[in-house]
Amino acid sequence: DLGYELPDDTASLPEPVCGVLTEPPTASQLYADLQSGVVVLWHAPGDEAASAALAELAAEFPEHAAVSPRPDDAAGILATSWDRRKAYDEVGAEVGDFLRTYRARAPQTGGCPADE
Numbered sequence: 649d650l651g652y653e654l655p656d657d658t659a660s661l662p663e664p665v666c667g668v669l670t671e672p673p674t675a676s677q678l679y680a681d682l683q684s685g686v687v688v689l690w691h692a693p694g695d696e697a698a699s700a701a702l703a704e705l706a707a708e709f710p711e712h713a714a715v716s717p718r719p720d721d722a723a724g725i726l727a728t729s730w731d732r733r734k735a736y737d738e739v740g741a742e743v744g745d746f747l748r749t750y751r752a753r754a755p756q757t758g759g760c761p762a763d764e
Contacts, residue, residue, distance in 0.1 A: 666714050668714075685758065689705065
């Protein structure tokens with residue numbers, strides 16, 4: 649459990665955000681991402697090697713992946729999508745499989761706005 653609770657007002661959510669985040673997303677931002685089919689890949693705060701490895705995986709799907717430090721201090725990797733989550737000891741092929749399988753599987757599948 650990452651300690652997030654569903655935002656009260658889901659009608660006015662922000663745009664989803666993809667890419668490498670330096671801070672954990674707010675509850676509203678996380679909900680917007682997951683609802684839009686974005687897979688959020690979490691790593692332990694300060695684990696630059698895991699962040700870089702996850703960023704490399706996420707680059708395959710720039711409109712459907714975000715990499716973030718965890719809001720707790722837990723070790724390991726956590727992959728989350730709409731209605732799914734799985735913990736991993738390290739970045740590996742299974743994390744990539746999760747991303748490929750569960751991206752764009754949500755009530756809205758548009759993901760993040762494309763870079764122009």
